[in-house]
Amino acid sequence: MKCAHCRLVWIIPSEARAPSRAPLSLNATNVHCNLTILSWQPLLALHCSEWISPFSHYSVQWVESEDCSKGSYDQENTSLEPVLNISFPRPFADYCVRVSQVNVGNNTGPYSQEVHVKSPQCPPGRVLNLTAFVGLIIAQLSWNEPHSTNGIINNYTVLISTSSSSVRNLSTRNKIININELLPNTEYTFSVAAVNEGGIGQLSTIMMRTRSIESIRTMNISWTLNEVTVTWYRPVSTIITNIIINYAINEEFGNVILINNDTTRHWSHSVTIGDKYKYSISIAAGVYTNNTLINGNFTNLNGCHGNCGHGNCSHGNCNTSIPLYLWIGVGVGLAIIIIIIRRIILIIITVVWRKRCQMEASGREILLPMITRKKTGKAPYLLSTTKDINAAKGDDIVLKLCVGGEPRPDVTWFFNNQIIGDDEHYEMSEEDNTLLIHDILPMHAGVYNYTASNLLKSISGQIRVFIEKGRVEEEEEDGIMEAESDMTDHTPKIVFEGNYVKLSEFADHIELLNKSNGGKGFKSEFQRLQNFGHLFSTEVANCSENKKRNRFKTILPYDNNLLTLRPISSRGDCSHSYINASYIDGYKKKHQFIATQGPLPQTLVDFWRLIWQEDICCILMMLSITSDGGIVRCQQYWPDAIGVAAFYGPFKIIVEGINDNKVSEERIIKLSMTSSSSSDNSHKTIHHYLFKCWPDHGVPATPTSTHSFYEQIKMWLDLPPPVLIHCSGGIGVTGMLISIMIGIEQGLSTGGVDVMAIVNKMRSQRMNMIQTEEQYQFVHYVLLEAFYTIGKESITPSNLQLIVKRLGKHDEILNMNRYEAHYKALQVLTVKPNSVLRNFGLSNLPLVRSDLYLPPDEYRVVLNKKTEDFIHASYINGYQEARSFIVAESPTKLTAANFWSMIVKNKCSVIVMLCDIVEMEVDTCYQYWPATYDSERHFDFYRIKHHEMNIDNYYTQTILRVLDTQAGEEQTIILIQLPLSNIVSDELSHTERVGILSAIQEIEKIQRKTGNNPILVHCSDTVSRSGVFCVLYTSIQQMKIEQQVNIYEILYNMRTCKPGLITTPVQYKMVYLLLMRYVEEFEAYGNFEGQKKDTESIYND
Structure with missing residues (x-):
């Protein structure tokens, strides 16, 4: 095309050329869900000689992909304006977008540089599988994530309401919530919605009614010369807090509120010595909720005592009708109360009406000018x-x-x-x-x-x-990380808020954060880290030349702490100085760490320039190359196999060795590095640690793997070169690991730690180090394990006695011995008994002795999947077998049939009974087997026959024959009775110590003969005696086979199946002492390598 006299009069030849240039500065702005505005800089006027036809429109293309070279582009044409309002097909997805100019000849010019766009978040869909368990005054809701999250779920909103109450609004980041302070026998509506940055999703709703307060079952009323006593059955539910008694005995009326406990089963009242009484006594159970005592239905006892003729109150001096003067008194009292209430209501109505009138009048004075007059000013x-x-x-x-x-x-x-x-x-x-x-x-x-x-x-x-910082900052006060910490400050003089905690108080501090502020203590403390935002300038990282070298446009290094690369002469690919990396100070060592992002394809050479320049010898890579969804989170920057070389600019990298740990998902790669630009042909050896067990989102399930990883790499912290750490963005997991390493050094140096000040300090050197509350909380958990579990290493027969002595010594810093420290760590780090789903147990409270340690739904023993019959029992994994144990509550008369059903269906060969029938005058176990030789007992379809009994010095062994009359099958079961009653008081007698070890030997023989089916262990609470037995039995098995055992980890893992297992530090210590006694006295020397013979027992130390 050509213009005449350079005027805007166009002559279009038959062969017009396409535009020769692409639009510039393509930019995307997310407005709200389903609306993104694309804009760009239009082309300047073309010179006449360019011979292109007039501009017609723009062509915008996009494709959903992180890699712009993949996929086919969708296209949309726009008007003459350099802007387009676009609604991407999927919310919160990655798109590549580009734009070109089209002339009237329909010739399309070159496309602009692709721009990565993340479409906006939209409100999520409904949460799935909303279920509710409701008890008396509590409810537990659980649900699954919406099918369409449409973004990142930040939290869930939970609404609770009744037909007569206002809506109660709660928020949680978990997919389960416990709701307290409900009213009994009340219909509740529970609604849950997911929330992301796009807004609140649709509500999922469920309606449930709370349980009614059970009625009191009275047993008897008895009279003496001067006292009347009422006895009743104690309520089954442990939530019942009070017993309410209303009484009228002769002409004496009263009301008594008793605290419900194990001893509250009777009430006595003095009476005048005589022979004629008329009485009316009402008893009800009560529960405190929302600071109010709510009572259930009253159970009434009415009658006479004395010369009234067998309780007949229709004659004699025991007339039970209420006297006339009492009726008159009650009527007058009610009338006075009604008058007072009416007066109060009238006063309230009058005050409210006057206030409303004043507000309306005031409102008219303000609103009228706005209606009648145009806004001015x-x-x-x-x-x-x-x-x-x-x-x-x-x-x-x-x-x-x-x-x-x-x-x-x-x-x-x-x-x-x-x-x-x-x-x-x-x-x-x-x-x-x-x-x-x-x-x-x-x-x-x-x-x-x-x-x-x-x-x-x-x-x-x-x-x-x-x-x-000022001179007053040297004082040890206000929780500031000053005198307690020797951290060297290399950033601008800013003191950040902190919270220095002594190590002896660290476990209690974490528990306090977990419980305070409605369970949001960590959230409140983490939010205080956010106050400063981005502290310093990031102009270097934001300049146009360097933007392409940043993986994320919102994660940039500060100018005042930027690692600057030195250019390499004669290398065009090594001429710039920028890399997205920051120096991070250690506890006492300046520039101890370098935090950086995962390399991009265009920054691979820069990454190796950094390593060569800073003389790095240790790289910690805290992520896998790709996510579970296949998204590339870091470009691989080393060769794939041993002996293979790869070249990155002037650098040659060779893999010299690979060491994989499949259990912990760690890989250690030894790399050799040389540079062609080096005059002395020197080379470096680099150890690359790849820690792959971090999930795409969140943190590992336990802190153990992270603590173990620290133990492997801590040797590099003492060497002069910095340790290079990276994840994808270089702030989340990287910030966590650096915080842990600094915190451990501070704790070992000062006897205390200040996590908040450590994180604040890091954030002054690289923005947003530690990104989420969950990561911040996890740092505390890893530090707790590091400080409190010293000595939990594997035990061997040769070092067992030494470790037992070490664990028993008092630790001055922690102010406790190591047994107590281990136990405290377990209490914090393992799941709580009341925090797991246990809906079946809570729905069957009449069938349990106590609701403190109900079986988790995931690990409970299911008797019949169709009828869901309940038994208070859990599976526990052992050394080499899953479900090695069934830990059960000692049966009652109501549960004996289910108890035998469980034994038969799981083909148990051994029952270990660790309690007596009666202990301390309390029934602790129903006798579920025939007591004498050749006698029988029947429970539903099961006929139990006593076949043989052997009474040992330490335990009783009874052989039972069990016939399933429905299936026509018979099996032999060995009952081992070993009542460890002293465990409750944290002590074991000599007989009990020898008895439990002898019993374990006998059980091992039985299991080898019968096929290693689950061992049924039962006691009154399912966790104390049964816990010691299961952990000890598993420890002995592992010691025999592997010649080593880690008791802490065994208990840690068992608590996943049975939360709360082992209830005191002394019980935890018992396992170590019993294991040592077993090694010393019960096994031949040859079974344990390196064991010392004739060593003196230190059980009583």
């Missing part, structure tokens, strides 16, 4: 304000704000999303809108927001306040 505008302030602790500072507008704007100040009011530190001036902060403390550091608004508009802004 000026919207608020900012004249001047204070810039960011650096202050010292104890200073008085003024945040000035000068705004204009007509009418005069109202100004409100906020800190931590809370409106600031006058208190001892804050003072606000209504005249000039300034905020005065007196005696400033580190807790006042952060971002202060303000809003100024009038009838026309509202404006807002912020001022940041930093606390500089």
